[in-house]
Amino acid sequence: MADELTPETPEEEQPKKTHKQRKNGLYPGVSDELAENMRSGWADTELHGLEPIAQAAHTLARRDALSRRFPGERLVIPAGRLKTRSNDTEYPFRASTEYAYLTGDQTENGVLVLEPTGSTGHTATVYLLPRSDRENGEFWLSGQGELWVGRRHSLTEAEQLLGIPAKDVRQLAEALTEAEGPVRAVRGHDSVIESALTDKVTKERDEELRVYLSEARAVKDSFEIGELQKAVDSTVRGFEDVVKVLDKAEATSERYIEGTFFLRARVEGNDVGYGSICAAGPHATTLHWVRNDGDVRSGDLLLLDAGVETHSLYTADVTRTLPINGSYTDIQRKIYDAVYESQEAGIAAVKPGAKFRDFHDASQHVLAEKLVEWGLLEGPVERVLELGLQRRWTLHGTGHMLGMDVHDCAAARTEAYVEGTLEPGMCLTVEPGLYFQADDLTVPEEYRGIGVRIEDDILVTEDGNRNLSAGLPRTSTDVEAWMARLKG
16 A cells, blocks of 8 residues: 655654745645646546436435424534544445435535524535645645545535535534534534534433434335345345355355355445354354354355445345255254244244234244254243243344344334334344354254354335345255255
8 A cells, every 4th residue: 555645744754855845834845846736737527417316315305304303403414434444544434324324425524414494494414525625735645635545526516416515524513613502413423523512412312313313214215125125136146156166165264255255245235234154064153253264164054144235335134054065964954944934934924013023923932842842942832932941042033124234223212113013114134043052061962063044134015025035045955956056
């Protein structure tokens, strides 16, 4: 990576200056001749006639709903800032979900402000970094100048794309400091904005804003449903990619599986929606195994939990548990088929008007029945469920909301989420599992080290549900036939 020449270079680290260079306070360490040369000779690259982004009409509707919820109050929603990974390198930027949901924009330092226009209504403005200034040298002397990190849209271009008036974000903090009237802000993303609002906001009021924006995302609009399907379709292709290279993974490690899926995510989307779980053998019994550094062995199972994130930041979340050599052993099939039966019961319970907990209860009931049938628990099943005894091996809830965050709507109130009712347009995962730890002496030895999870992304429809990830086989027999075709 090239090293930037920046105005912030400490005095002792700068090269010795001539008298002429010392006069040039605007460009420390840069000659007047070079500074003048860099100011001129650049073509006009302004883009004209840009079409609004695909979700512009939807983000407008979302802002209107937000305006109605908090009349007469200034609302501040930041995108966030770059975060340092190490020394002078940053993590790839990912805009805050709230900001991207309301604007469609994903650039760092952006801030959406809804200014009240009286007791009702708001005027929305998006505050952004403008194009790098070539006159003062910012575009080539700043580490975040466009010569180093690439062109960004002008404010005029941003207005055309987003359908929101745009202003220079560098003027916003001072304006917020002087602003009067009630204010709410989304916290945790921009320390500069939060500092400017210190004496104007309260945690309780800001939390109400965060909770509202979380609950507002529960029911997806047509754009969001299309993006989720796109994410799932790419994820299906990523799983196919993995099956085709399992022989190479056996010669290396779980990292080969992780890298293979990541390639699909980066080619067709923005990124992976979360750290891929590529858990082979006993690692499959660790729910969030993301080290992905273990061996891949013929005869073991691979639990692959992964999802592609689209360019608009909607993510899939799919899991399949695959026999690495293409065929389940008898005990693997027994456990897999039990999880499949459990998932079928859970998916059948997803429908409008059902309680959110219903699909979890249906799935857990099947798993408890199996554990009693296998002699691992003493019945009756109702006793097992009442005491939660099945949880030694089922471990987790059976699903969660899905959207721009893999665990979407996480700040929603309990009564609006886990104790709420399903509606058309909601999207959730159904993902039961059974996990028998390698050191669990309460189960027969043949069970130990086997973990199975099957997860699909389910859209609630007017008359029931639709499995967005139906492109991947689920029964043990279909999985084996699918793998045989791909390995061909």
